[in-house]
Amino acid sequence: MTRIDATAQRGFDRVLGAENVISDRARLRSYECDGLTGYRVIPALVLLPRTAEQVAAAVRVCAEHGITFVARGAGTGLSGGALPVADGVVISLQRLRRVLAVDPVDRLAVLEPGVTNLEITKAAAPYGLYYAPDPSSQQVCTIGGNVAENSGGAHCLKYGFTTNHVLALEVVLADGSVVTLGGDTTEQLGPDLRGVFLGSEGTLGIATKVTVRLLRTPEAVRTLLADFPSVAAAGEVVSDIIAGGIVPAAVEMMDTLAIEAAEAAVCAGYTLGVPAALVVELDGPAQECHNQFERVKAICEAHGCTRLHIAADAEERAAIWRGRKSAFAAVGRISPDYFVQDGVVPRTRLAEVLSRIGEMGEAVGLRVANVFHAGDGNLHPLVLYDASAGETARAEKLSAEIAELCVELGGSLSGEHGIGTDKACSMPKMFSEADLELMGRVRDAFDPGGLCNPGKLLPTPRLCGERPGKYRPHPLEAAGVIERL
Amino acid sequence: MTIATVLRPTSLAEAAAALADTTGSVRIVGAGTAADWAGSPEPADVVLSTTALTGVIVHNPGDMTVAVRAGTPLRELNAMLAVHGQRVASDAARVDLGATIGGLVATADAGPSALVYGCLRDLVIGATVMLADGTVARTGGHVIKNVAGYDLAKLVHGCHGTLALIAELVLRLHPLPGATSTVRLIGSLADSAEAARAVLASPLEPVACEWSNGALLVRLAGTPGALPARLATLLGSAARRLDAAEQEAAWAAHAALVAGPGSRPHVDRAVLRVGARPSRLPAVIAELTSELGATGVTAGLATGVGTVTLPADPDVVARAHQLVYGVGGSSMLRSRPPGCVAPAWGPAPSAIEVLRAVQAELDPRGRLGAGRFHPWM
Numbered sequence: 001m002t003r004i005d006a007t008a009q010r011g012f013d014r015v016l017g018a019e020n021v022i023s024d025r026a027r028l029r030s031y032e033c034d035g036l037t038g039y040r041v042i043p044a045l046v047l048l049p050r051t052a053e054q055v056a057a058a059v060r061v062c063a064e065h066g067i068t069f070v071a072r073g074a075g076t077g078l079s080g081g082a083l084p085v086a087d088g089v090v091i092s093l094q095r096l097r098r099v100l101a102v103d104p105v106d107r108l109a110v111l112e113p114g115v116t117n118l119e120i121t122k123a124a125a126p127y128g129l130y131y132a133p134d135p136s137s138q139q140v141c142t143i144g145g146n147v148a149e150n151s152g153g154a155h156c157l158k159y160g161f162t163t164n165h166v167l168a169l170e171v172v173l174a175d176g177s178v179v180t181l182g183g184d185t186t187e188q189l190g191p192d193l194r195g196v197f198l199g200s201e202g203t204l205g206i207a208t209k210v211t212v213r214l215l216r217t218p219e220a221v222r223t224l225l226a227d228f229p230s231v232a233a234a235g236e237v238v239s240d241i242i243a244g245g246i247v248p249a250a251v252e253m254m255d256t257l258a259i260e261a262a263e264a265a266v267c268a269g270y271t272l273g274v275p276a277a278l279v280v281e282l283d284g285p286a287q288e289c290h291n292q293f294e295r296v297k298a299i300c301e302a303h304g305c306t307r308l309h310i311a312a313d314a315e316e317r318a319a320i321w322r323g324r325k326s327a328f329a330a331v332g333r334i335s336p337d338y339f340v341q342d343g344v345v346p347r348t349r350l351a352e353v354l355s356r357i358g359e360m361g362e363a364v365g366l367r368v369a370n371v372f373h374a375g376d377g378n379l380h381p382l383v384l385y386d387a388s389a390g391e392t393a394r395a396e397k398l399s400a401e402i403a404e405l406c407v408e409l410g411g412s413l414s415g416e417h418g419i420g421t422d423k424a425c426s427m428p429k430m431f432s433e434a435d436l437e438l439m440g441r442v443r444d445a446f447d448p449g450g451l452c453n454p455g456k457l458l459p460t461p462r463l464c465g466e467r468p469g470k471y472r473p474h475p476l477e478a479a480g481v482i483e484r485l
Numbered sequence: 486m487t488i489a490t491v492l493r494p495t496s497l498a499e500a501a502a503a504l505a506d507t508t509g510s511v512r513i514v515g516a517g518t519a520a521d522w523a524g525s526p527e528p529a530d531v532v533l534s535t536t537a538l539t540g541v542i543v544h545n546p547g548d549m550t551v552a553v554r555a556g557t558p559l560r561e562l563n564a565m566l567a568v569h570g571q572r573v574a575s576d577a578a579r580v581d582l583g584a585t586i587g588g589l590v591a592t593a594d595a596g597p598s599a600l601v602y603g604c605l606r607d608l609v610i611g612a613t614v615m616l617a618d619g620t621v622a623r624t625g626g627h628v629i630k631n632v633a634g635y636d637l638a639k640l641v642h643g644c645h646g647t648l649a650l651i652a653e654l655v656l657r658l659h660p661l662p663g664a665t666s667t668v669r670l671i672g673s674l675a676d677s678a679e680a681a682r683a684v685l686a687s688p689l690e691p692v693a694c695e696w697s698n699g700a701l702l703v704r705l706a707g708t709p710g711a712l713p714a715r716l717a718t719l720l721g722s723a724a725r726r727l728d729a730a731e732q733e734a735a736w737a738a739h740a741a742l743v744a745g746p747g748s749r750p751h752v753d754r755a756v757l758r759v760g761a762r763p764s765r766l767p768a769v770i771a772e773l774t775s776e777l778g779a780t781g782v783t784a785g786l787a788t789g790v791g792t793v794t795l796p797a798d799p800d801v802v803a804r805a806h807q808l809v810y811g812v813g814g815s816s817m818l819r820s821r822p823p824g825c826v827a828p829a830w831g832p833a834p835s836a837i838e839v840l841r842a843v844q845a846e847l848d849p850r851g852r853l854g855a856g857r858f859h860p861w862m
């Protein structure tokens with residue numbers, strides 16, 4: 001633990017009240033990591049503001065004394081985005097958790113950043129409305145964290161990600177000034193700074209108020225769970241559904257290992273031992289939904305589906321989703337430790353990437369479970385390992401290689417978890433120096449002093465060594481289809 | 486004043502050279518369909534036309550993505566994609582006038598179906614941009630879902646030719662709808678707002694819900710079936726389902742109002758784009774109409790985005806901005822007659838310092854698009 005300058009400490013005490021400034025080592029420890037528990041740093045202080053004004057005042061103290069700060073929501077992030085800085089402070093938004101307004105006529109909600117994702121839908125539900133992005137962590141993760149990570153969820157295939165649902169943001173900038181990005185409508189004046197802030201992983205400022213769009217709850221929802229003799233067959237189903245002009249609300253895939261883990265945890269009625277299971281959900285006006293559902297069923301059958309379970313009611317539907325949403329945390333049941341990646345590949349390369357991941361795992365003697373958003377090619381390979389057996393380094397390497405494989409196949413390092421600390425050093429695999437330089441300039445424009453969540457998202461020499469990994473050309477570039485100067 | 490050099494690069498390399506080999510101010514132009522929008526451009530040394538930066542780079546039908554050079558007219562791109570049953574789901578009024586995809590992004594233009602598909606910002610998944618010194622940088626990628634790095638394509642959405650040249654775009658595609666139908670209900674703006682509310686509360690999920698030319702137009706997309714009938718029932722016996730020709734004509738008339746009378750010397754009218762909470766839009770439009778003589782109204786009753794045509798008088802336009810901002814909305818001047826000095830923008834946004842800082846970082850010498858954000862920056 002590093003000590004903070006005494007006048008700065010008094011400054012924090014003054015603006016927040018000393019009882020809301022944590023300096024006790026035991027209490028600081030509960031903030032040492034986020035959901036990526038492999039990285040831990042104890043911050044100098046943790047600040048617990050209650051209002052946006054207090055956040056701004058605390059940031060002004062930081063700015064005055066050149067102290068770095070890291071915003072923190074629920075700490076469920078999976079890329080080390082909320083990892084503290086040793087000589088900096090963590091600003092927790094957990095106490096800013098009021099739903100400020102739900103407007104059923106204009107169909108929007110105004111929220112403090114600490115409101116959980118699920119609370120938004122709960123507040124909107126009495127009006128027949130809901131908030132669409134639904135990360136699996138929605139019971140605990142905060143809208144502020146969702147904004148910072150541009151979080152997605154199973155239903156983002158049809159409805160889009162956080163960035164498509166946030167209208168306006170009140171943001172405290174690194175100098176403590178307060179600005180509004182975006183407005184009451186999607187009509188936009190000048191460059192879309194709201195869009196730049198979304199997904200900026202806490203590096204451009206702290207969101208203190210978030211205005212989101214609400215959607216009407218669909219009239220009908222139909223969900224099926226289908227087993228397939230191979231991952232390839234399930235992948236073809238996904239392709240055929242999309243090629244048929246159907247945009248399902250969600251298409252999720254799980255492999256044998258992921259099913260085994262989920263069943264061990266929640267007994268949701270998945271078939272043990274099948275190579276691949278698909279969850280397909282359609283929603284919309286009743287007739288529209290019904291027609292498309294019939295077509296999806298036919299596509300499943302055409303690809304040798306070995307079992308087709310259609311949720312008969314809300315309860316059965318919930319069970320299917322329980323299995324899917326628990327799969328990830330449930331891996332703990334079949335392995336002492338695991339790493340998760342969330343690289344993306346073009347949907348048409350799903351079968352290829354999965355078989356390569358399988359081979360890579362086999363080559364180093366580690367199992368990889370797969371549960372993922374198949375509709376948008378967003379993988380969640382879970383590398384299973386046993387730290388006590390000394391497998392950590394091998395697993396970490398495999399995990400990073402899988403993320404980089406996704407880039408090689410024309411995809412991305414991350415579909416929703418963000419770059420954070422975890423993948424910052426892989427960024428040069430996906431972006432050229434000029435690309436990263438441009439990002440750096442934008443960061444400088446928002447935060448010239450570099451106080452705001454430093455060391456995340458962009459590779460730094462301190463984190464990655466002086467020579468970042470070699471940039472590999474995008475496959476289209478290599479094939480001469482796209483050019484780079 | 487010297488005559489500007491017009492450069493029309495045909496490749497990324499030529500565009501980079503065009504910027505790197507010149508030093509003066511640069512005005513980027515596409516098809517010119519929004520040349521008279523936003524702040525009036527200052528005279529530029531170089532006019533950089535994107536109209537030869539055209540064509541599809543790669544279309545992946547299975548992934549429903551397309552990479553395209555920014556000077557490609559969206560109309561042409563969509564005609565090509567239609568063969569595969571796909572499209573870029575933007576129905577901005579300028580598309581039919583030949584607007585380029587880069588120009589549409591740079592002006593943050595959107596049409597009625599932004600209600601469901603979002604604006605182009607929501608459809609762009611990657612971009613190649615070029616800074617004023619010729620530096621080429623990429624952002625985003627070729628996959629729909631991607632959170633790696635800052636999403637800098639957003640920065641050029643609405644940049645109006647400042648900050649950077651948009652050279653290439655990667656877009657997410659949607660399937661062509663099985664069928665499109667429109668139900669029309671003749672009525673005042675206020676009554677239509679009421680009716681629109683009922684439609685939005687219903688489970689029918691319209692893709693557009695607009696008032697123009699004295700009627701509410703509600704568009705549905707999907708497999709042809711019972712939906713339009715349900716909608717007609719919901720709106721009452723006065724509502725009528727349009728046949729194909731009527732439907733096309735109704736939306737073309739809507740687009741014509743959005744486009745406005747055009748920037749012709751003898752037409753002394755200017756088009757103002759307006760955004761306000763949907764519940765506040767009808768009242769503010771009523772004020773613009775009664776107090777300032779607004780005509781040519783289109784009102785997105787679900788999106789809160791509308792257009793009006795006003796006398797091209799600086800005081801009238803300034804007052805219009807004031808009325809819209811008074812209800813928490815925002816407004817921007819679009820097409821107006823040459824020489825019209827009406828203010829393009831309302832009050833500067835609170836984040837203006839950030840915008841200036843971004844410009845200082847990306848285009849420190851202020852070469853690109855001078856005047857477009859006057860007097861903000």
Ligand SMILES: Cc1cc2nc3c(=O)[nH]c(=O)nc-3n(C[C@H](O)[C@H](O)[C@H](O)COP(=O)(O)OP(=O)(O)OC[C@H]3O[C@@H](n4cnc5c(N)ncnc54)[C@H](O)[C@@H]3O)c2cc1C
Pocket residue numbers: 034035070071072073074075076077078080081082093113134135136137140141142143144145146147148149150151152153154201202203205206207208328329416417453
């Ligand atoms: C079991 C599990 C399942 C998950 N499933 C999904 C999923 O389906 N989809 C998905 O996208 N993610 C998923 N996640 C990841 C995680 O839940 C999301 O990234 C979430 O948005 C993080 O929210 P948080 O409140 O926990 O943020 P934190 O972890 O506290 O912070 C995340 C980042 O946001 C920044 N931040 C937090 N609040 C603010 C603010 N107010 N202003 C500015 N920056 C801020 C932090 O500095 C940090 O960089 C999952 C995580 C777990 C553990």
